[in-house]
Amino acid sequence: MPYLHTIGLETYHFSDLKTLMAKATPARSGDFLAGVAAETYAERMAARMCLADVPLKRFLEELLIPYEDDEVTRLIMDKHDATAFAEIAHLTVGDFRNWLLSDTTDSATLERVALGITPEMAAAVSKLMRNQDLILVARKCHVTTKFRNTIGLPGHLSVRLQPNHPTDDPRGIAASIIDGLLYGSGDAVIGINPATDSIPALIDLYYLVDEFITGFNIPTQSCILTHVTNQIKVMEKGAPVDLVFQSIAGTEKANTGFGINLGILREAQQAALALNRGTVGNNVMYFETGQGSALSANANFGMDQQTCEARAYAVAREFSPLLSNTVVGFIGPEYLYDGKQITRAGLEDHFCGKLLGLPLGCDVCYTNHAEADQDDMDNLMTLLATAGLTFIMGIPGADDIMLNYQTTSFHDALYLRNVLNLKPAPEFELWLKQMNIMDSNGKVQPIAANQLLLEKLPRALKAAA
Amino acid sequence: MKHELVSQDAWSHLKQYTQARISLGRAGSSLPTQEILNFGAAHALARDAVHTRFDSLQLAASLTTAGFSTLQVQSRAPDRHTYLLRPDMGRSLSEASANQLLDHPEKEFDLLLVVGDGLSSLAVHNHAQFLLEAVHGLAPKHWRMSPIVLATQARVAISDEIGSALKAKVVAMLVGERPGLSSPDSLGVYITYAPKSGRQDGERNCISNIRPEGLSYTEAAKKIVWLVNEAMRLGLSGVGLKDESDMVNVGQESVPSLPSP
Known part of the structure; x- marks a missing residue:
């Protein structure tokens, strides 16, 4: 018409x-x-x-x-x-x-x-x-989800601890996990983007994170962000899989480009539910999206990229995810040119996701060929946290040495919690206090060399020491 | 700067296991001044890597001195701003360059080597010549090698059009990768069998992170020669050609100490 x-x-x-x-x-x-x-x-x-x-x-x-x-x-x-x-x-x-x-x-x-x-x-x-x-x-819009903790309560901001390493070196990954936990991050998920595609190597990564979570009784969940079909395979082999991850888009053709369809996502969700590893809830899925993904797969059908992105949220909400985030500045300047466009897109995505009932987080980020810098990230993260953002990424020093882009840091999360009086997920906050990482006022405290996480290192680092 | 204003982290010994920016310390809950400056300097290098003009004349002169012949071409992107906004323009040749290659008297090469600025001219300036020399050193003597084509404002797929115009069996495109904070000058190589316009990314093999701190020139050259050989044997490149070059002995000692660029 x-x-x-x-x-x-x-x-x-x-x-x-x-x-x-x-x-x-x-x-x-x-x-x-x-x-x-x-x-x-x-x-x-x-x-x-x-x-x-x-x-x-x-x-x-x-x-x-x-x-x-x-x-x-x-x-x-x-x-x-x-x-x-x-x-x-x-x-x-x-x-x-x-x-x-x-x-x-x-x-x-x-x-x-x-x-x-x-x-x-x-x-x-x-x-x-x-x-x-x-x-x-x-x-x-209040959207609350649960697995081993409660994500999305008003007045709370969670953090995905993203301990990536370019060669998946378990010592490097473990060092970044310790860094994040001691800065009070990691309640959304400890989620690794692996360099490898190999099933045995992926299984090693699941055990590495699981050793932290079970060894220190951390009320959080793990995720390895490999293709969903790999995650189905590792579940068949009995690996300790908490959340199933997949990148999704807003058209069938774009999802075909990702090598997925609704049937595959359903199969993966059923497999993760069957493991029954959640303690306070069973939201077992984790999705990532981003404006421009449909066009880059030549699958936008004349729609604008923001509308395509909103349609991806219909896919996400079908699977009741624990977490879903837009990766707003990752795709490059041909889709979102500068800080102004990235900021607008991040706010749109968060609004649409929340309105549709999704626990929406944001990878507030940029690449070095975009017209953006840390000040733009400061602005967007502050605006989003004011809007009730569910979670951000936490990377050592905001520099992802595996994916070669800049996102938000553990320090950034502390800044947001400080200026907007936001708290981590309640179960995780209790753990931080029990571990003497956070004081009774909710501030991260100085960490002693004999802190339990540093004294009782995981296997990967013990072997190295 | 006064140390007592920054609370240091007790796990700085873990820095030995990763290049990630861990154990940075805190000023209140924020980054210490020194870390803000370190990050800013790394970002500046990465930004300059993207926006520095590819000095193809200088590279051509240097390659000529080293005994290579060269050709210079341009993509359809007239400047960096357009190049960043219109990836499609960086993937095809300007009309003049397309005609220049079609009219080129010499054609039908076994291996065509193309150098493009991609997203880091710095990577190309620092590493392209060393890698080209290493590839020429390892390539079988019976291969018919092309002149080196230097492409400005170029993305990977421009090598399809160049390869097809010069009737190459295989094209290897050396291109500056998207710079990271810790790697502003990382060079990548994309290998395509039977190049022609419209080839998909899945039809290429990629070797990434070529720089002295990453994959050395010699190791990268071994992989390139191995992949090109296999592409010719199998008649394809991409997902059907798995890189197993690490499994074979190509008969060369690994040489870690190359001259620094």
Whole structure:
């Protein structure tokens, strides 16, 4: 269906809903690369004004990729909750923004309607929202998940401890884990991006992290971020797998590019659930996403990259993950050019994820060929933490020596907890206090050389010493 | 700077096991000044590696002195800004360069060597010549070797078009990798059998992290020669060609001490 809007003497035509959404999107390099961005400032505003008048119901009628062609579309439509939607069914996109911001729309309301909101509705309304709107509404969305601790409670910020090493050297990985734990990080997950693809080497990594978690009774979980099919194999071999990880995207074709489909994810989730390793809950999945992944697989079907990203959250929420994060600045300047575009994308992703009911974290990051630096990361992490972000990454000194990019550090997490009075997951906080890593005021304390973690080193480091 | 203002970490002995920035200490809960400066300096080197102009004339002169012949080509990206925003332009030749190669009198090489700036001109400036010399030293004498093609504002896939224009059996593209904070000058090599436009990443073999602190020139050259040989034998490259060069003795001593660039 064509959409029209007139500003002054000019009438703008938008051939269909996905074109209208793309043209309404705040400017970013990836949409220009895809050839879907608005060509003028006025066209962008005309698209936004036109989009504001589109009824939310329209998103259930005009599908951005046909139902027959794409299993993500089928998932979105088949799982749409008409009862939850009833409360907002009378709204246009513009009304929806006002409704979301209303004082009467509280956390309970948002939780009640979450399954009635499709990713496309969330993406559409985000395009009409300013950064402060994205922060305010996301902050009202409370999403709590559990495995060995409780993630996402209001007033809390968790950290994924990411102890990567370019050759998976167990001593190097163990050293970074100790560094992170002694700085109070690691409650979201201790998650390694491995260099290896070899199943026996991956199994060694699972045992390495498990030795920390069981040896020191840490209320947290481990994850090795290898392909989901590798994780199914290591579970068959009896390795101690807590969370199953996979990168996902918002179209079936892009997921095919990742070598996955919904069936494979379901199989992996069932296998992890069968291990029954959670103590306080059974959210066993961990997903990563990022704007631009569909276009880079030539699988965006004329959609803008933010809408594709929101559709990936429909895939994620189908599997009730413990954690899901957008890797916002990793993909490079051809998708998000500079600090401004990265910041906007991070806030959009967090808002859409939370609105749809996901425990959304963010890899606040950049590469060295993007126009960004640590100050941009400081801004984005502060904005996101204000918006109630579920978790950030924690890397020694913000420098990932394996993936060659800069993300957030253990120090950054301490800064956010300090200025915004945020706490780690309650079970983990208790452990930090028992281990004398954190004092009774919640501050990280000086660590003595005979601290238990340093005295009772794991095998990998004992062998080296 | 006064040490007593920074709380030191008790696990600095663990630094010997990783290049990761562990045990940095704290000023309050923040990074000490020295670490902010160290990080800033590393970031500056990485940024400069991306934005320094590829001095292909200087490299060509140096290669000529060393006995190589060279050709210079440009991608369709006119400048660095466009190059970063439009990867597609970095993957294809400018019209003039495409015509220049089509008109080139010599063609049909066994191994075509291309050098492209990629995302780190610094890597190319520091390492390309040493690696080219090592490859020439190890390549079988019966291989017909190409002139060295120096490509500016180039991404990996430009080697498909260059290889196809010069009718090469195999192309090996030396390219500056995306710089990390601890590795601003890491060189990568991508090997493609029967290069032609439209080849996918899965049809290439990659050797990464070539620099004195990573994979040495000699080790990298051994891998390149091994992979090119296997690509010719099997008639393919990429996922169907697994790098098992470490399993075979290519009959050369490992030489760790090469001249520093």
